[in-house]
Amino acid sequence: MAMPISCSALRRTALVLALVAGGMPAFAQESADQSANQSTDQSATQIASNQPVGEVVLIPNRVIYPGETIELAALKRVTLIAGKHKPDAVATRAEDLDGKVAKRTLLPGRYIPSAAIREAWLVEQGASVQVFFIAGGLTISATAVTLQPGAAGDLVKVRNIDSGKILSGTVMADGTIQVSAS
Template identity: 50%
Template sequence: MKLARRLAAASFAAAFMAASAVMAFAQETVVVPTRVVYPGELVTTADIQAVALRRSTAGLPPIAFDHAEVEGKVARRTLLPGRLIALSSLRDAYAVEAGKPVQVQFVQGTLTISAVAVPLQPGSVGDLIRVRNIDSGVVFSGIVMADGTVRVGAT
């Protein structure tokens, strides 16, 4: 009789814990695409919606839980409607495109030298990219700034 009570109590406790775990997952929300977003496309507010999470995220790569994590980013891979968005499937939008001339600045104290160069690779804000000086053909590296310029420094 005691064994039957213990088994009943244990099964009740297990059922309660499972139900509370399911309710905890249901209370979490994630963002999912509302349409197919192809690689290279900018993700906008109209492309995503918040939905209740119906399963555990254990064992999954980091996923997007909030609109702010996704809006304004560019898809690296195809994002399918209703599917979770892995953060590794997104990147920041490029501030500098390869092949489009940019202003390059060297600033040291009060001295500022500007030139025009062509980026050899695209880059987001803060990325170190290689650029080629249009006049001399010299290739050097610089950091992409928020205003779309490239800042170089002395080595």
């Protein structure tokens, strides 16, 4: 004789399958679950005031593809179930995510790993840039072509257009490259 499956056992099974299938879902409070546990004559305000407050995080509300700039419109704010905490190494705040670029596909309802986002490139591969060498009062500038893309503070390789020599330098906030003596 088959035993009836309880709703909580079904939810646990679905959760295990979701974790095994790829990524960790954000455990958000669902208003339907809250209202099922409360009597039907209570107002939403009374229900909310009886619930402990969870941590608020941002998760994608649609698929965000690799190379796409993350905008706040593509994210939704959810409150984690009381007692649940977000895992380490995930970006969940607006200042961590706005204007960053996805390195891999970000799925709706899932946390966004910090390793899955990067700063937007200031210089693209193959772009012509100004390269500066500064030592004391001496400043030497040249034009070069970037051999790899980079964000502010990244170390990139460039090829001097005049000499053909390959140099390594740091991308500055204004998009120029600063090289040092090697």
